[in-house]
Amino acid sequence: MRRLLTVLSTVLISAAALVGVAGAAGDRDIKAELAKVPGLTVVSEDPAPAGFRFFELTLTQPADHRNPHGPSFEQRFTLLHRDFSAPTVAFTSGYNVSTAPNRSEPTKIVDGNQLSMEYRYFTPSRPEPADWSRQLTIWQAAADEHAAVQAFKRIYPGKWLATGGSKGGMTATYFRRFFPGDVDGTIPYVAPNDVIDPLDRYNDFLAHVGDPACRASLKAIQRDALKRRDELGELAKADAAKNGYTFSIVGSVDKSLEISVIDSYFAFWQYQPASACASVPKPGAPAAAVWSWFEQVESLNTYSDQQLEPYIPYYYQAAVQLGSPEAYDSYLRDLLRYPGADAPATFVPASVKLPRFDYLAMPDVDFWVKTQGKQLLFVYGSNDPWGAEPFELGFGSKDSYRYFVPGGNHGSNIAQLPATQAAEATATIRRWAGLPAQPPPTARAFAGFPGFPGFDADPLTAERPRL
Known part of the structure; x- marks a missing residue:
């Protein structure tokens, strides 16, 4: 005392x-x-x-x-x-x-x-x-x-x-x-x-960051999610309806889901501690558990209009001056419906014109x-x-x-x-x-x-x- x-x-x-x-x-x-x-x-x-x-x-x-x-x-x-x-x-x-x-x-x-x-x-x-x-x-x-x-x-x-x-x-x-x-x-x-901008060291970094087993488990759940996109897509649609999300900027809830799955690997290493590797779901885990994990790492509705809108000035600058990482998705290519879409220009409304990139x-x-x-x-x-x-x-x-x-x-x-x-x-x-x-x-x-x-x-x- x-x-x-x-x-x-x-x-x-x-x-x-x-x-x-x-x-x-x-x-x-x-x-x-x-x-x-x-x-x-x-x-x-x-x-x-x-x-x-x-x-x-x-x-x-x-x-x-x-x-x-x-x-x-x-x-x-x-x-x-x-x-x-x-x-x-x-x-x-x-x-x-x-x-x-x-x-x-x-x-x-x-x-x-x-x-x-x-x-x-x-x-x-x-x-x-x-x-x-x-x-x-x-x-x-x-x-x-x-x-x-x-x-x-x-x-x-x-x-x-x-x-x-x-x-x-x-x-x-x-x-x-x-x-x-x-x-x-x-x-x-x-x-x-x-x-x-075209000379990208991000993907080499992402290929070697952290523990090999952790990298493998992240890639496995990404592939599993894309194979089950219809199942997870229903959860995304329900979440969008609940929260009033629309997808006019990227084009569809399915496209938003695919880009979010691609980004989840980057986002995991960006914000999660190494100890979070143990929480990565196994392929075939219940859809609700997979959805919940993505909510913690990278929401599958990240690219709704409502979540994009506050950050459009960033994506605009990334598209015209700042540059951005190339999508880390080569191991997912056979499952992609929108290859090349994970780029800043995708997240800028068509009403905002993009000038030539300032190199x-x-x-x-x-x-x-x-x-x-x-x-x-x-x-x-x-x-x-x-x-x-x-x-x-x-x-x-x-x-x-x-x-x-x-x-x-x-x-x-x-x-x-x-x-x-x-x-x-x-x-x-x-x-x-x-x-x-x-x-x-x-x-x-x-x-x-x-x-x-x-x-x-x-x-x-x-x-x-x-x-």
Whole structure:
């Protein structure tokens, strides 16, 4: 009991200290400071842990940054404010912004503020009328982040970091490539780097990842599912009817099922731990059990209109700039009704026209990382298929690092690295933020917020379709 009281006392003292720090900048009030930022609107102030304030915001952005006085749109942001003098982390998932006050791992490491950005074209952050080919490019998104960081530096003049996971990690890298002076360090997590789209290393990776027996069992259940597609298709139709799913984008529930079965192998290694190999059903297992397993790994209705719609901007970018893995399906070819359909263009509505693929965009970023990249720290998982084509450091990369979590998947982070590497990476991030290698004891004691659900949930690890 005495020990419990001592711990609680320490936490309360630490909380009080942080509350004091948050108000240490004279009489400045964060809400009043936000009101001074041109084009910024405070939509709401939401509950946050003691010592923090959390806001939902919109910022007026040009629909086309090459024409700053032309049409504009409102882009969603959130701000987790701790202290005007603390480091600030610019975070994006590359998708919609979360309206929960979560902290990314770098934000926890530096105990800083966090400005989180919704990627343009993820609703409601979409210009109207939409001009996909002009407005939805990696440069336009980088310019969004640049404008936001510059606007918020009026409030937070200290050190800045940029981070994101998966597509967000790619976004953080592109932001740094186009605006290298905006931040003092960039920490991309599990960020793919599909340099030359037709040259694909993903399938070679997938052919050798994990245990041979596990790979064999995954392929066996895929083949079994396609052989029983009529039986499983009835379950898919029933599920679609229950949830109101339609399939106008891909064409049919059967086509969605086939693509989902193909993707399930990739998705398994992307998100499941190696221990999940034991749960793979055997061929001939009851249809309900097979359906249930796919629901955990890759829903057989993944490509319904309703599940695709929020992610169309991603599939569009994959089809025109980012690139994507070739379908890993050679061992299924004799069972396929729609060969070649598992490609990003399939998941973009016909109403959205796809321009010619930009074969220069990714090589440009890759070349910059290798020749001019500075203060970059990449984290990957050794079992994550998206790490098959990672960013690579080169002769011109300065003060930059790359780590692989042994056995890690698409949720890999610094805390999962071997202890020595985790300490190195943490010290590097804190150095970039202008902090000592180790946080003071009070900050360590205040690292978590029991009783405030979600606060320490890292948005980098949020599950997303494919990327």
